[in-house]
Amino acid sequence: MDFGFTILGSGSRGNATVIHTAAGNLLLDAGFSAKELCSRMEKRAIDPASIRALLITHEHEDHIRGCRVFADKFSIPVYETSETARAITHKKMNASNVVLIQPGNKFELCGLTIEPFSVSHDVVDAVAYTFCRNGLKFGYATDLGCTNLLVMNKLRNCKALVLESNYEPEYLRKSARPLQTKRRIMSRHGHLSNQDAMAALEELLNEQTEHLVFAHLSSECNCPDLVRKMAEECLCNLNRHDIRIAIAAQDEPLETYWLNKRK
Ligand SMILES: [Zn+2]
Ligand SMILES: [Zn+2]
DSSP states (O other): OOEEEEEEEOSTTOOEEEEEETTEEEEEOOOSOHHHHHHHHHHTTOOGGGEEEEEOSOOSHHHHTTHHHHHHHTTOOEEEEHHHHHHHHHTTOOOSSEEEEOTTOOEEETTEEEEEEEOOOSSSSOEEEEEEETTEEEEEEOSOSOOOHHHHHHHTTOSEEEEEOOBOHHHHHHSSSOHHHHHHHHSTTSOOBHHHHHHHHHHHOOTTOOEEEEEOOOSSSOOHHHHHHHHHHHHHHTTOTTOEEEEOOSSSOOOOEEEOOOO
8 A cells, every 4th residue: 555645735824734545644733724724635635534633743833723623623633742732732722632642652543653753843842753654654854943863863764755944044144034033943943944954865865765845945034946956956966866856835735745665
């Protein structure tokens, strides 16, 4: 059985991705309203009633906006760490059925082995995830203050990888954002710059890697064309013309990507 993913949207105004399996679909983050999540799914011919569970990375609004309404409407469980659950409950945005997970503890859903792992971000207990089946691995990591050793180890050997490429330092410096916000974004608990993302690629790519998606781009302090150009240059230097690149957009879902065993 294959599995795949569809990024419904990504950026500071909302993040959500559907993971497809033959045993049903999963939703990774619910950063849009429930209504918006459904309409984006329908655009990609995904039945919202096919979602079996919701997985949360952290409690920032751009990841949980539709959490309670969507999960309760479709009577699905929400997987989150206990600290994150407390934070979401405090915001009165938690669903009625919560399943607690722990960073580093793998669990199974819809035939996938799912591993949440800790990332450095300015919240109580942020995680990123890897999804594995039959030796195929999909990694999803946004809202990363830095690519530390743990992150690099977990994201190695992915066939498909979604990696944050949040801001271009020059654009951020010149932006009208308050100094405190700029410092927060650039800190080890903020977001990953284009340079950080490209530097990580050299170490993360291997012969299995087939597909790269750059995500959570800042709308003010980045530009999709710039990220694409930097990624193309980086892959050219690594002599990896075979890898497909996509840039996740804030307003439009991407095409579904399927992870298959090479014939
Ligand atoms: Zn965040
Ligand atoms: Zn975010």
